[in-house]
Each structure stands twice: as structure tokens, then as C-alpha cells.
Amino acid sequence: MVISRKVLLLNASYEPLSVVTAPKALTLVFRHVAEVLEADQGHVLRSPRFVFQVPSVIRLTQYINIRSRQNRVANRHRILARDHYRCQYCGKRGSAFELTLDHILPRSRGGRTVAENLVASCQACNNRKGDRTPEEARMPLLTNPAALFYGLERVELRQAAANRPEWRKYLFLEHAEEELAVISA
Helix, strand or coil: CHHHCEEEEECCCCCEEEEEEHHHHHHHHHCCCEEEEEEEEEEEEECCCCEEEEEEEEEECCCCCCCCCCCCCCCHHHHHHHCCCECCCCCCECCCCCEEEEECCCHHHCCCCCHHHEEEEEHHHHHHHCCCCCCCCCCCCCCCCCCCCHHHHHHHHHHHHHHCHHHCCCCCHHHHHHHHHHHHC
């Protein structure tokens, strides 16, 4: 389905930013916020009056400094994805609706809402821990929370690029695989 087709979004510096849907990409191009670098061959989006070629790769016309945005409040789904949708206290798997986010150092004690202080938790463990640290509640974490920086997005982009060969040069995957082949030989 064309509406759910993914489009690679690059910064003005050609740095990969994210993956957006085809309608969002066309909106960015139509508003002159982005330009099309690669077209998604054979895919068009139709309106009653127009036919639009769906882009595969778009680039922003203005540079966005993403480094300043990385230290902002963490996104709930990114925390859950980092923790593999698993409670970090008991290991129980759950969906985004079944899991909560728990502050390792409670907010009442000065704990901040940043990736390093948040973990996925089931409702039972979150209630049991309450307003204590994991050590005080005798509930050790299964893993250490890591910052949600560039690495998580790169993994997602690599997985999305598996079916999109035109993305490979923008994600620098062509040379990386060649280097791995030389090293392993």
C-alpha cells in the first residue's frame, strides 16, 4: 500500500534523520521544506486531480541541529524499544499498553525524566518499587539503561534499508559491508 511506504529523511548535510511515511514526505516536498533525491520507482500517490511520484529519499533544505535535541526528554516508545518491551525488574514481556516507564531515581528525590533514568516496567513491579530506588526496594535492574542516542536510530534505519537498495548509499552501508568482507577474509 503506497500510503504506508517509508521514505528516508536526510538532513541538509545528507545525515540520515529518520524514516517518514510517503504522505508526510510529499507534504515536506510540497511545502519546499525538503527536496526529492530518489524516487520510489513504480509507486505513485493519486488525488482526484493529481498524480504524485512517491519519493524514496528526501533531503531537508534547511539544516537541523539534532545534537541539541538529543538531550531532551526521552520518547516513551524509544525507551520501550531499547528495553525490548520487557520489564527491567522481572523480565516479563508486554506491549506498549501493558508496560509503564519507571524512574530509577524517583522524581520526588530529584530524578530527571531522561533516558538514563527511565526503564520499562510492568505495572506490578512499578507499584512494588514505589517511591524507592531499586536498591532500597531490593529489585535489581536486569540491564543498565543506556542513553538513547544515534545508535538506536541507526539500527532501525539499517533494518528498514534491507528492502530498499537505493537507501544504502545514504546510510553508508555499501562501504561498511565491503570493509567487513575484507576484514573477515
